[in-house]
Amino acid sequence: MPAVWVLILLSLGCALLGALGGIGGASLMVPTLLILDVDPLLAAPLGMLLVGAGSLAAASRQLEEGLVHHRLGLSVELLATVGTITGALLSTRIDPVWLARLLGLAAMAGALAAVGRKGIRNLPQRIFDNDHAGEWPGTLAGTYSLGGSAVPYQAKRVPAGLGVAVGAGVVAGLSGVGGGFLKTPAMSEVMKVPVKVAAATSTFASGITAATGLLIYTAQDRIEVESAAVVVLGALVGGALGARLQTVLNAVTVRRTTGVLLAVISIIVLVRSL
């Protein structure tokens, strides 16, 4: 395991870039830990801790803004959790070289998602202007606030989106990345939910993925408490800094820069695993 100061700087930097770029810091941190010769079985729990800390740090703000669609998030998570459990249980039985390759591919997928993400699709409608932003009971529909107007939306192609969620869960359980880079596009591109809502809902869902994964890793005795606390501390500080810097820096530029960095890391991991 790297020195404490390396871990704290790494988790801080990854959480900072993750918050700024919206790609999830774990997909950056776990492959970097592999480059630093950390065993994939120990790197995965540290990634999950970063995901959990990031989700918790964002929770209160996202709840107050009415961005999270809990029903959609939990519907996605119900199947993703099955995938996470399967992946986490399989991870101790898979050759570490193949696990490293999977991580490299997961990081590459995260890089592509970061570079290729689209902007606003749904537009404000005056008819909804008096509504509170939030989800509609008993449905996978709702409204969110954009520039003072309410934007209505409705999740479409739900079975296809849930199918992607299972895959995201397996990847998360195997590798320790949150799977947000798969869940967010599943919601925004497959289910046609606004990107802002999809990102917030994915952050909420990834927190549950992290909790489930960490419960399994605890049972498998794979969490080193000293490293875990340092990573959580770095993630909380990095996440808070990232949230502040979001208003200053250009989000698209940061996301693309982070995507390129992630692509480089994934190539290094893949080449080393050959």
Add this chain to the structure above:
Amino acid sequence: MSSRPAPLAMGESRFRLIARIMKVVLGFVGLFALGSAIAPEPYSEVLGQMAVASLIAAPLLRVLWMSIRWIRRGDYKYSAVALGVFTLALIGFLLG
């Protein structure tokens, strides 16, 4: 769309309560993690375990809270989904 159900008022008191609870838990996780980083053994180990435990408990409590809230509102379908997620997480721990 005029017959659609009323949207949840996310800014109203009940969501403010869970948002505040999340803020408090976040504060405790930060304190436990900081304490673990600077305290001597065996306190650092205990504080680190508390940070990890809080991080695991917070999202699961939020899921449970949602499930109870939806039962009260008569939204049994999504309440069952929330309970399913909670149960699966516990099953994962037992299988691990």
